[in-house]
Amino acid sequence: MNAGDVDLTARLGPLVLKNPVATASGTFGYGLEFTDYVSLASLGAITVKGLSLRPCLGNPPPRICETDAGMLNAIGLQNIGVEAFLTEKLPELHARGATVIANVWGDTEDEFRSVVERIGDDPRVAAIELNVSCPNVVKGGMVFGNDPAALGALVSAVRPLARRPLIVKLSPNVTDIVACARAAVDAGADVLSLINTLVGLAIDLETREPKIGFTTGGLSGPAIRPVAVRMVWEVRRALPGVPLFGIGGIETAENVVEFLIAGADAVQVGTASFRDPGLAGRLVREVAEWCARHGVQRSSDLVGTLKTRPRAEHRYA
Amino acid sequence: MNAGDVDLTARLGPLVLKNPVATASGTFGYGLEFTDYVSLASLGAITVKGLSLRPCLGNPPPRICETDAGMLNAIGLQNIGVEAFLTEKLPELHARGATVIANVWGDTEDEFRSVVERIGDDPRVAAIELNVSCPNVVKGGMVFGNDPAALGALVSAVRPLARRPLIVKLSPNVTDIVACARAAVDAGADVLSLINTLVGLAIDLETREPKIGFTTGGLSGPAIRPVAVRMVWEVRRALPGVPLFGIGGIETAENVVEFLIAGADAVQVGTASFRDPGLAGRLVREVAEWCARHGVQRSSDLVGTLKTRPRAEHRYA
Amino acid sequence: MPVNETLRILRTVRYDAKHYSLFLQAGRVGPATLPGQFAMLQAGDGLRPYLRRAFSVADVATLAGVPCIEFVVRVVGVGTEALGRFAEGTPIPVLGPLGTPFPIDDLRVSDRVALVAGGIGLAPLVLLARRLAERGVPADLFYGGRNESEVLKRPDFERLLGAPRCRYATDDGSLGRRGLVTDLLQAALDAGTTYRRVFACGPQAMFRTLAALLARTGTDASFALESEMACGFGVCLGCVVPGRDGRFLTVCKEGPCLPPSAIDWGAV
Amino acid sequence: MPVNETLRILRTVRYDAKHYSLFLQAGRVGPATLPGQFAMLQAGDGLRPYLRRAFSVADVATLAGVPCIEFVVRVVGVGTEALGRFAEGTPIPVLGPLGTPFPIDDLRVSDRVALVAGGIGLAPLVLLARRLAERGVPADLFYGGRNESEVLKRPDFERLLGAPRCRYATDDGSLGRRGLVTDLLQAALDAGTTYRRVFACGPQAMFRTLAALLARTGTDASFALESEMACGFGVCLGCVVPGRDGRFLTVCKEGPCLPPSAIDWGAV
């Protein structure tokens, strides 16, 4: 089989992507910064930086630091605002053939509703992704993301206004990811994205200050991949019919395949795009090659095929 | 100042250690396996493999796999049982001058109580550490560790029987680590250890099976350090009087100092002892050297000295 | 238009235990680079360092006839350590040229400018000196370092600018004047020299003093700033400095070369 | 008593793209090693690979007069890849010798033993062949590989054991018989040869076939097993195989050399 013969289509409920390799919010700018390195049209989708109703200035620096096999960030959701995005960025994204996911957030339920309303049924937006899980805000996301009831309430409030497919992006900083997933789905989410960053802290020993101005930051990169794969698998097992984006530490085609087998219908490449801005484009080809090498005709045939063994209870001597 | 002049004493409530570098349960065997590489008496403490009432056989292999900057394990708490430990291992540990922490677990509250009772007031055991957080069991630990109420009930049940200082080791797989910490302390824990492993999954793409026989495993190593440091800081801030062991991805003296600054009174070295069995002993010296270089007379002066800045709310343009 | 390419190491020249020059094939990055721009270099394919590191393009020249880019590096951590240990021929992923260069297009031979370097801040000034020399714009160098051996690439500066135009300050007085580089510039200004523009690169403390000094004299300036970077091309928003207008400026895109007047030094 | 020391690379000899021998200074590990024991090697100080990797000590000898330990390595992933790329002189942290060796103390010159190697499983058999030869115990080698070029260290085996005692099987018939190494042994047993003990190292499938074969003939045996290891010295309990008695055996401490009868092959 040739890589060209592999059907890469990824179906996530109402959202159909040409392939399962998308990019993650906050790691791909507004997409247009990447046109030198990758053809936007070749990607499954691009998710843009989290948009709020008004332009947001973000947190005072330092905002990022490297950690082992990853990084911490507390950008504070700096963005140009939904209005500027729709008028200044979206037309060119559309012209370039990009499948655009608009990641959105608010400090309050009202703000969430207003951003979603502003996008309306704009067909140039393939889907809306609610970021209920950004850990870098004082009020806002955190409150919704880590409590199934609050999360359900938020999604219920937004759902009627969302006239595009609705993705809810979950926080991994919870005891029970399945409860959060269920709350979001019961409230009307079409697709779930998991995971956002884990909350972490790193300290500058000389100043005894956090390396991140906000004190804590979101941990991303290869370090978190096993946690992300586990959560995708847990949600897939509990809610087999729910379409999922897998996110967390993806760097290689093998990583993409691992998420698909765990139960993700598609993935989003995050931090690794900083290391190599051309990565996502290359992964599309490499996933096809992996499938061809392994005789997999449709990449969607991989989804959720993890074979688990029964778990034994403790045996004593 | 010379390294020899630094006072390394670590005071954790009723538990006083000669220095803040201990070893973590499950990564240091029963201690005696390390005598070729480190003088046990030179360490702050050694924590032995989790002991149960009866010898436990553990999980079928594969039990471990490497991940980026860490590893997954699901040993299934294989151990020789508390009886064999007390009669076959403890005498030699004691003769060698080791400060011994007995990590214990049970499938039920009754089993927890019985192990703790069996240890009684044996003065050769410096402290008892309850593992309420091992994620690799079907019943048992998990249930207690991730729910503050269940955790509090367990600690309350065990506390009256514990005649040695009582440490409770917390699971990081929770939404609110402070709630768990508070429940344990309210129920009578003298000291808290944090963190145990994060639950993760890694997949063998060729077989489409989990790389770990138990499906999921506990993620340890440098990958989890930022999460551990954050949780230590959160608990320290919320419960400033509670003595803490910091655990998670410690490899260098700088890592030890980072945990101390975040709020740990002492640390436990885990997975890194597999990489280098002599590490913990070297860290004792290197922490002293770090303190000397930085004019820190007592390593305990570092504890909880993180200087945080006020967190700003979102500012909009 | 930045290029994402892999360039081989042509040579590594060590100055001392902490400093070296790294010569890479010029690739497409070299010819496209303007003074003050930088590149993101990946040191190895491992996890430590994980992210690319930012380095000013110090010079674009030839090495034994082969077109090359030069980086001058101070070892401060894993990335700068690793980059200095690679063998000749090792392929290094390079993304560049990046960022806003020093503004020099409007300068004429009748203008006189100052180059102010503190420590490793010399790096972007070599290529700047070269371009100014090519265009005949007279430039005075003020270069401060800890001691004589930490003053790097002196022959290049003196060849490009003329030795009399190069003044040095060292902490221990081992070269030039004992003291700070900003004292040197102050002295020159006090002596009545006026500069059409001051180009500077160095540590935070130097920038602060210099910003105050230049604000007083109303001298136009461009500072090549640094900050921790994850991407280098404006998408992570990690590298920002607080601007005068309350907004944050990306050092990688709006900078690294920024007028000091654009920055809120009180908030840095 | 294992030693935790750092030994320098003396030489790396490549056989083909996937196989090489790594010669380290013997240190204190070398002289202490018995056949069948292994060492844990750290490949670099980075995070990938993170844990040490286990390798049988293939031989303890001298290289240009310098005492050395030899490892024969097949490249399968990051660790084996990295170890093969280091320059001569690179210091490698080594923990060893580890584990239970092949049982040979009771063997006499009147005994005859068999060495069975599958693929990279040749590694521990070289030192074994050397010690057996030193003690005059006659040993037949049965060695199976994919093709001739994957049959490694043939000259060593033939010098130590005598060429006529060395029999080969390859998948493609390019050396010796076409087929499996277990077929070779089967043929020898069928021809009436009896062995006091069979020493074997190879892939899981070979072990399984061999275990069944030897159980049928009631032949005593010792298998040098492999499994994923985190520590190598009995503390992580990660490397276990299911034992006949329902317990789990640590491959690193109770093994790697174990009698096949101790293992529950149905549960492996």
Ligand SMILES: Cc1cc2nc3c(=O)[nH]c(=O)nc-3n(C[C@H](O)[C@H](O)[C@H](O)COP(=O)(O)OP(=O)(O)OC[C@H]3O[C@@H](n4cnc5c(N)ncnc54)[C@H](O)[C@@H]3O)c2cc1C
């Ligand atoms: C636009 C730009 C141009 C630069 N040009 C050069 C150059 O020409 N030559 C040169 O030697 N260095 C230059 N730097 C600095 C260089 O990027 C850092 O020294 C390097 O990233 C440190 O990497 P590391 O892995 O060795 O150290 P790390 O282990 O990452 O860090 C070690 C220490 O350096 C600090 N640090 C890390 N990154 C930076 C940074 N970007 N700026 C300031 N401090 C930092 C860290 O906070 C830490 O305290 C430049 C930086 C920028 C942003």
Ligand SMILES: Cc1cc2nc3c(=O)[nH]c(=O)nc-3n(C[C@H](O)[C@H](O)[C@H](O)COP(=O)(O)OP(=O)(O)OC[C@H]3O[C@@H](n4cnc5c(N)ncnc54)[C@H](O)[C@@H]3O)c2cc1C
């Ligand atoms: C006691 C013992 C002795 C050994 N002796 C030798 C030897 O002399 N020469 C040699 O080339 N190899 C030997 N091995 C195997 C060697 O340890 C592995 O090939 C090595 O760990 C793989 O590391 P890696 O980083 O290259 O691959 P990884 O990226 O870690 O793994 C690549 C693949 O190899 C598998 N693998 C990893 N470790 C092992 C293992 N220990 N056994 C089997 N499969 C594994 C993984 O599951 C994965 O599928 C020995 C193993 C043991 C336990």
Ligand SMILES: Cc1cc2nc3c(=O)[nH]c(=O)nc-3n(C[C@H](O)[C@H](O)[C@H](O)COP(=O)(O)O)c2cc1C
């Ligand atoms: C610098 C940075 C900024 C981010 N900003 C956002 C954001 O605005 N909205 C959001 O939903 N997720 C954001 N994320 C989270 C990522 O989309 C992704 O979920 C996370 O980084 C895990 O994936 P990774 O390990 O591949 O990076 C951000 C991550 C990083 C590193």
Ligand SMILES: Cc1cc2nc3c(=O)[nH]c(=O)nc-3n(C[C@H](O)[C@H](O)[C@H](O)COP(=O)(O)O)c2cc1C
């Ligand atoms: C192989 C292995 C076995 C472990 N067994 C136990 C155990 O029996 N009881 C326990 O409380 N923690 C156990 N742990 C958790 C460690 O004690 C420690 O909390 C965790 O590994 C994080 O620290 P690290 O990153 O330094 O390894 C085990 C960890 C590993 C890697």
Ligand code: FES
């Ligand atoms: S470094 Fe990423 S925006 Fe500047």
Ligand code: FES
């Ligand atoms: S490898 Fe750790 S016990 Fe065997």
